[in-house]
Amino acid sequence: MxxxxxxxxxxxxxxxxxxxxxxxxxxxxxxxxxxxxxxxxxxxxxxxxxxxxxxxxxxxxxxxxxxxxxxxxxxxxxxxxxxxxxxxxxxxxxxxxxxxxxxxxxxxxxxxxxxxxxxxxxxxIAAPLSAPIFFGASAVRETERGQIDLDEGDPHLRSVAEVTGYHVRAIGGTIGHIGDVLVETETWDVRYLIVETSNWWIGQHVLISPHAVTAVNWTDHQITLDLTRDKVKSSPPWDPADMINTKIQRQLHSHYGWPGYGW
Structure with missing residues (x-):
């Protein structure tokens, strides 16, 4: 779900x-x-x-x-x-x-x-995953042997609250910012980033799969995609008031060429 x-x-x-x-x-x-x-x-x-x-x-x-x-x-x-x-x-x-x-x-x-x-x-019953460094700010330190210091912050652990508001940049320019995140609670996968397109495409929201993310810059608060702005603008329409059903997901994945989720 x-x-x-x-x-x-x-x-x-x-x-x-x-x-x-x-x-x-x-x-x-x-x-x-x-x-x-x-x-x-x-x-x-x-x-x-x-x-x-x-x-x-x-x-x-x-x-x-x-x-x-x-x-x-x-x-x-x-x-x-x-x-x-x-x-x-x-x-x-x-x-x-x-x-x-x-x-x-x-x-x-x-x-x-x-x-x-x-x-x-x-x-x-399942098991866990990871997200920005939550308490404090510290990078993981590697020893001269390439070993990771377990007492330092996990560099992959990120807060959903922190990511909300990050700017999203596609090929050709920014398309908006992260408004929310959709999670599949059967597996606790982050399925989609909900992007509010702001002034670029006023009033629209688009769903972006993590498959499209090429980089996350936690310093500049920016997420980079491997998509063009035109590709995003021609994506199947989505209304936040609508249920995210299998049909909508299939249309999205077909449009972008993303892998499916075993539907």
Whole structure:
């Protein structure tokens, strides 16, 4: 099921024995374009703490009540490793969380497959992905032997909130900015970037697959595509009020020559 990420923000996260807080953001991997973590604001329950919950922990969703249920207890979350807000989210932090909860650190990779909520709100337990450095700003440091320091920030971990508003540049010029992100909650793949075309094509929104992204410049807040502006302007029309069904996706992928999703 495709969901606009902004519609999932603010969902209450329900554990087996109580509320954990609300979803504040999602972190995705800019190399695999998969969601790796939900960023949860614990409010007064764990005052001053932000926790990361793996998408594979989600077992059901109630869209009417705006709730996600996870296969965790409040005590598990309370005793989980701390995420230091004055430091980037490192690979070591992520490894510590996976080891503590028993989550598969390879979840979401091409070899392990994925899972998540289906259209009925049930779940096939899956595993995680990655997204900009969330807490703080630090680049991964490589040693002289080419080894990566696990204590430094994961350079591929990016925040959806950060990416929103980034300028999108096609061949021939800018086409607009990122207005939102569409995620497939069965696999937690980032399926499409929703681009608001602004003054270039007033009032229009276009869907761009990560397949078209050739570069992401986190310093200049810009995403570069391998598409021409004319190609984008001749793409099948899309109204944000419409459901993103298989027919629309097939038309888009046929127009751009993108790989399909096994329809």
């Amino acid at each position: 495709l969901n606009v990420v902004s519609s999932l923000k603010g969902f209450e996260l329900q554990a087996k024995d109580g509320s954990l807080g609300s979803v504040r953001d999602f972190l995705f991997d800019d190399s695999t374009w998969k969601v790796r973590w939900m960023v949860v604001d614990t409010g007064r329950w764990l005052s001053g703490r932000t926790v990361l919950i793996h998408p594979s922990a989600v077992v059901s969703a109630d869209y009417g009540a705006r709730e996600l249920t996870v296969s965790l207890s409040t005590q598990q979350v309370k005793e989980s490793p701390d995420i230091l807000q004055d430091r980037p989210v490192s690979r070591q932090m992520q490894n510590d969380l996976c080891n503590y909860y028993g989550w598969d650190p390879a979840w979401g990779s091409a070899l392990s497959g994925g899972g998540g909520m289906d259209g009925a709100g049930t779940s096939v």
